Amino acid sequence: MRAFWALTFGLLLSAGPVFAQPSLQARIDAAAPGDTIVVTGGTHEGPFVVDTPLVLRGRDRPHLKGDEQTHIVAVDAADVTVEGFRITGSGTDLGEDHAGVMVRAPRVTVRDNRLSEVLHGVYVKGEPRAVVVENVIEGPPTVTRRLAPDEARRHDCSVPPEGGDCAVPLPVPQRGNGIHLWNALHSTVTHNTVHHTRDGVYFSHSDHAYAAHNTIHDVRYGLHYMYSDDNTFEHNRFFDNESGSALMYSARIAVRHNVFRNNRSQRGYGLLLQTVDESRFAHNRMVQNGTGVYLENSTRNTFADNVVASNYRGVRFTGSSMENRFGRNVIRGNLNTATVAGASATNEWHLDGRGNYWGPRGLLDVNADGVSELPHRTVDLFGARRETFPYVDLLAGSPGLSLLADALARVPDTDIPTLTDTHPLVEPPDHSEAEEAAGLGAVGTLGIVLLTVGAVALRRRVA
Template sequence: MKKLLLFLFVFSLTFTMSPEKNNAAENLQAMIDSLEEGAVLKLENKTYEGNIVITKPITIIGADNTTIKGDGTGNVISIKAAKVTLKKLNVSTSSMNRNSPEEYAGIKVYTNGNVLEHIQITDSFHGIYLSQAHNNKITDVKITGMGKGEIAAQGNGIHVYYSNDNLLTHNTIEGTRDGMFFDKANRNESDQNNITDTRYGLHYMYSDENTFTKNTFTMNTGGAAVMNSNHLLLEDNHFIVNYGNQSFGLLLLQANDNQIKNNTFYMNQRGIYIDQATRNIIKDNKISQNQIGIELWASSNEQIFTENLITENTIPAVTIGGSGETNLWSQNGKGNDWGRSFPLTDLNQNGIGDFPITYRSSLYQLIEDQELSYLFLKSPALAIYEKMNAVVIDEKVMFNDPYPLAAAKGNQNILLLALIGLAAVLILLKGRHLLCIIFGRNGKKI
């Protein structure tokens, strides 16, 4: 009898302890806390509860459907140790509180030398937030926000704050406030990212010596806004169909000594918009089918425009607020290729036009005085307005290119076909609303 009672006692004790052991095993924070430094934790195809804090260098690898879901009160994942690696995770549901001093995110990184790879982030205020975090690598991450209708209620896709020397590559960001926001962040490299349906695809503030290459911006209010930032390299990027009231492919505002090279600006409201900026080099870019190719405010000095293809824009270039005489439209005897907009002769076949190109216009006054004038730049009345003012008043010189380049006919045709094809694909993907934006309704639904 005593043996039977002892067996029943041991059995009941084992039974009551097993659920606690199983629950502990399912508690992701407890699992992380139990690991040694350098350990690898492989998660199953299921949902784990956040919010978790990582305080030691470990690796966490998920499966195809591994999800870490926060409780909506903080960061879903906080990385507070260096050299942490996260791979193959779905992360969701951070706090959306805009009044907290904490900037909440799906993943918030406070340390150096971490790797975030093959991660999807949804339902979070910021997607990834780097806070004084250096030498991190973020690659193949997809961040989905709530769309333009909820811009005020959400943060940025990737927010880089006082963080230097990070690599951001092959990421996809859609529907956040800004796609990538750099605030006092230097020497970061962003390569082959795809950003769409945001306010600004790229936003630099007080951030110097950053490199931004081979990225694509489509259907944002502004492709890239570079403000108070110097010594940047923007090269081989595509700014396509960034449209809306006061929109642009690229904005340079109080931005100095930057290199804008070999980028494509296609079907934006304004291809490049420059204000209070100095000594920027704009070279080898393709600026085509925009309402205004280049809008240059006279507060900007010593810009150099050389070897760009600037063609088929409603207005090729406009100077506003003064003469802008210190800006140059050629370098080393090479100006720009203005395509069919300005036919020229090249009798000696040296690739340089025989005569300078001088473009005069009265539209600068309309654009300067009337903010809504951008809505009418596609109107047939535009040419009539120009001709009437040419008779009544003296038109102002918008630019003078002393060494215009002879058009490369074959290359232009190939480029134009390629850009039209890409734009057609984007229109089909985004549907009827985009058609309204491009063809004259400025985004208003019909």
């Protein structure tokens, strides 16, 4: 009997390694196409490579921890899903595009993950039909730097008098983007939250994409968009960024039901268009930004049913933007309504005989069709002088200049740059929107102008 138990115990000892839990990478490598790998809790050391079509599903938010040298999860097989994880610790080399999840295969879904301490959050590289949905992405990763005591204190770090090493966030220019799509056709990006990255969502050469219900804040550009056509963006929120958006070198974009709010850097645009053509912008709200809408070298775009309110500057045109149409918009409560010096006369301020709502003053509606028989004129008193003498903006909104602008707006054919809406609306298309726009008040816009002028002056002084 004693010999039996000794033999049994010996067999159990020798069999111990057989029952050891395999690593997550080993489970991935052993999976067959179409398998679902369920990962429960705990921390799993990476990096990881997925080269088989499968579902990698986290339960109780397991932690995929990178080695801070490369991508945390690299997907090299089509039809893969990665969902339900906490993902941290990517490399920090922009030249290598290090990312929390690097997608290098078609039809990959990245869903319901929490990514932090990553360079790029999710990077889709040259593959179609990616789905990035319901993720929370926070940057940036930290790097160790030697700091003097004063600078270290700003990062809540204590060092000796001669200085020492501190973990500090990457500077904005060295950060990656929350979601980065390069040559990623027919991609879907919805219900994500991104903050403290470089740009929120970046599209490059990515046509036929759909982005909706994303929330982007505390980044450089909430939406950065280059060389991408035939895309749709709707129901997104971009706030507290250096700029809400920068749409560039693209055509046939549908941008609707988005909010661009409180984007207030020196060039704090709500909606910026640079060489954008034949696109439609409808039911968006650009409020409390440095500039609500900015157009440069952009043609044949349509703006309808938007609210542009309580910005420092409502609308800004350059002379290279032509054949754009604005109608049924609420444009009011901005410290400067419009900057139109040199703007092309080919731009129209009505759609099918219905102009924009600029406020209740000076309107006459004899036939009760909702359109005033008297044109609305906005005079750009400062014109190009703003660029040469930024301090002139301190006078914006002053009673004297407002009175002068009102008087000159009633005198046609002056040499002063003027925007003329020949069919202004007597009432806003939506009363609630107009009331909210008016209720935002002049205090916020005055703060914007002071911050903007101060930033310009400081930049010139430093230069």
